[in-house]
Amino acid sequence: MGEKLDSPEFRSIWNDELNYLFDLFEKNSFEIRIAGGAVRDLLMGFKPNDIDLATTATPDQMKDMFDNENIRMLHTNGEKHGTITVRLNDKENFEITTLRIDLITDGRHAEVQFTNDWKLDANRRDLTINSIFLDRDGTIIDFFDGYEDIKNKRIKFVGEPSRRIQEDYLRILRYFRFYSRICINENSHCEESLKAIKENASGLEGIAGERIWVEFRKIVCSKYADSIMRHIVDTQVHKYIGFTDSCDLEEFSQIYRYFDADLQNIPMPITMVCALLRTSKEFEKLLKRMRFSNEEKRIAEFLFRYRDEYKKIVSEEDNKSLEDKLKPFKFILVDCVKDAKIHEKLIELLKYVNRFEFVKHLENWPIPNFPIGGEMLSKKNIPKGPIFSKILNILRENWKNEFNLDTSKETIDKLLNKLDELI
Known part of the structure; x- marks a missing residue:
């Protein structure tokens, strides 16, 4: 406690809007600090995309302040959880949340009580790396050694892992997502955390498919995705998010290795999901659990239609000219010429069969129309x-x-x- 951050990234966030907001709260005798992901990013040397703030002011006190200053509040639907969102100078939005503790949790949602105690608020957060606060002068407020975990590239739950997970079972997937972001070794998991995840995996059954997909889509395209998927299967998590025991980890690892060598051409998350599934029927079952967009569904249907045939075609293309190698993919463009999204779908197929280099030959190729009517x-x-x-x-x-x-x-x-x- 007491260590200070003084980095170019930290200094760069202090624009007129953020300074004004801190001045306002301090003028009204309320404490306010930077919280959560913004702190984590700054301590890792990144400038955050969004800055979330925590305060001792209650939602009602914040609304009074903002009304008095004619500050625009965008919405107050987070008010019961203590969050007010404001827009300053029509330039930047800030989410400001009252310090709180969880009174009742059901593994999905929590009833909260507001508090003035920063440590109690930090104690209700999921991971140590997300439980740190930053003062205006750069002082790091770190009750659970989250900064040490960032420096040592570790992912740990705040306090006892099972208790944290049972407060919100989605934290199981958040553990794996942040592992890929923070850690530098694919197999340096905390055994206590993995044990707690396995013991509580069934709790994910009660989590909505939309929330599952928001987290899972980030995992399947992340660093160490193949290793993390093996841990997801080993801990039985896959069963409770829509997958069967026939998860094709070998196929998934193969596709992962294609893009691991070229991080510029990462497949879409839905493409990586298809790699885990052996048949379109397995995808139909997954649709009942996860909530995909209509476009994601169409890409999946396209991949199931072509992937096996084109994996075979690619495996037999030795000694063929480039034009002959391109021809099967041109046939798809011709057959699907009326599909406005065909290039997007074809790019995902090219990634799947490790022929992304063909994109430059196909993306601007003028698709001919069949001349016989x-x-x-x-x-x-x-x-x-x-x-x-x-x-x-x-x-x-x-x-x-x-x-x-x-x-x-x-x-x-x-x-x-x-x-x-x-x-």
Whole structure:
């Protein structure tokens, strides 16, 4: 206690808005400090994206202050938990939360009581690295040695792990997410924490799918994702977030190794989820547990449709020219030309099969339209009905495989000449 932070990152956050806010609280005899993730980031040498604040002022006292100063409050729906959000000078938002203790917890939500005791507030937080406060002068207020854990690259719960987890079972996933951010060794987990996670994993059953996905999507694309997934399976966590015991850890590790070597081209979280699943039926089951966006669902459906076929194609492409290697992927673009999101989906497939370098050849490739239309077949007296569609599809496959997607008049004539063989 008492150590001070004086870094360029810390000095850089003190703009007019933040200084004004501290002046206001101090003028009204309330304590206010930087809290949570902003402190963690600053102590790690990063400038935080958002600055959350903690105070001894109650929500009612804050509202009175802000009303008197004509400060805009964006919303007060966090008020029962002690949080007021303000916007200063139409430039920056700040979340300010009253110090509190949890009176009643059910593993999902908590009933809180406000307090003036900074240590009691720190004691209710999940991890030691998130339980630190910073004073205006840079003084580090650290009741549970969180700064030491940051310096030593450790992730620990505040106090007794089982108790912290039982207050909110989502903290199990937060443990794994922050492990990937903080630690420098993929296997330096606290055994006491892993034991508590395994003993309490079933509590995740009561957590909403939206909250599960918010955390899990960050884990699957993180540093050490493959190692962390093995711990998630070993501690039985996977069972309670929608996965079966057939989790494909080998496939997941393979895809992880592709992007671990190239952190610029990390797959989307939904792509990494697909790697864990052996079949589309497993995805349908997962849909009942996790809440994905419609676009994520469509990407998953696309990957399940193509991934196995294209893994095989890629494995057999030795000694082929670049054009021949690109051709199967061009066929997808042609077949899905009406899909406005096809390039986004194809990029995820390229990442999945470790051919991301093809993107530059495909993203601006002008997709040709199949040059044979229904009118042409009608002029050749092909009767409408099943045979009409069948012939059109055969010609389309011929165009792709024999005529290399050429749209010249010569190719059209050759395709139409094939009609005699097909009728």
